[in-house]
Amino acid sequence: MKFLEFEIQINATPEKVWETLFTQDSYKKWASAMNEGTYFEGNWEVGSIMKFLDPQNNGMYNLVTENIRFKVLGMKHLGWILKGELSPQNWEDSTLNYILEPSENGTLLKGTVNSLDEFVEFFNSKYPQNFEHIKRLSEK
Template sequence: MDKLHFTTRIDAPVHTVWTTMLDQSTYREWTRLFHDGSHFVGSWNPGQVIRFLAPGDDGTLRGLVARVVDLRPDELISLEYLGEVSGGINDTTSAHAQRFAGAHEDYSFRESDGVTTLVVEVDTDEEFTAMFAAQWPRALARLTELAEERASTAD
């Protein structure tokens, strides 16, 4: 498994970045750069299961299922992947799903003088490293645009 690291500075208060990242409507907007129709189902509360989904080529929902390990508002989100979702059903036992089990995705937020630094660390199967290395910077650029737009309209 590879670990990818991404850092972005966003000209917006940390709470604005946090809510922009996690609100369902803006989450769909910045994550569509991974896959059109991306969304989450579940709760961001620690210990809860959350599913990250998008329509597959056959129209059924596909994606990953994770457990929220830790969540500290405006500071940290830590996820551990349990497996995948195929045809809308959680799969944590098949050999294919096990490729994702145990992978972590962590987000840390730090604000200084109204600018938020967001650090993303993602474990990924080697098969997807190049794809995510290209997609994450674009998705974070879109998240930055959305959060900065929100911050400018709040002034």
Template sequence: MIKKTYQVTIDAPVDHVFKTMLDKQTYKQWTALFNPSSDFEGSWEKGEKIYFIGINEQGEKEGMVAEIAEHIPNKYISIRHKGILDQGKEVLEGPAVEGWAGALENYTFEEISGGTTVTVDVDTNEEYIDYFDDAWPKALQKLKELCETRS
């Protein structure tokens, strides 16, 4: 696994940024930069299962199966990826998941003079580096816009 880090500074209080990132409606907006049908099902609470989903070209739900490894409100969220959702079924082992199962996606929120710095640390493999290097900055810019226009 390769760790990639992305960061954005947002002119809004940390509690507003944290809420905007996780709220169902605004989550769909900033993560649309990864997948236009991006959504989640489940809970952001520590130890809970969560699905990060989208609709594929065949109209089927697919995505990632994960658990919330840590949740410290307004400070930190850690997501541990466990598998994939394929045609509505969990796949937790086998070739489709063995390259990245256990990968972490960590969000750190730091208050800085009235604003917030969001740092995202993502475990990935070589195959997704270019995609992440393109999509993450755009998604974080969208999060920034959402937070700054609604703060």
């Protein structure tokens, strides 16, 4: 496992950044850095399962572990989705957190990932692009 951190200063309120992160329309726009056409299914409530899918119904699913509105959202990676079917994986303590901190100029968005070694390159190549998209959309 490798602990990764990403952050970006966004000139928008935590409420606006939160909306950009977790509403379907804006999620589809910023998540395109990972995979064009990506969308989610779920409600972001603690204890719920979130599915992140591509247009072919493939993707991954996570358990929401924390949701403090406008401040933090945490998830544990559980497995793949292949043609709509859940495929549980033993990904140990693979987690993802979005942390929003109010700052003088808006919001400092932080992302922390406890990643399996096999996914480090993916996160390092995709998340900086994601954060740039989130910044652009939030500052509109």
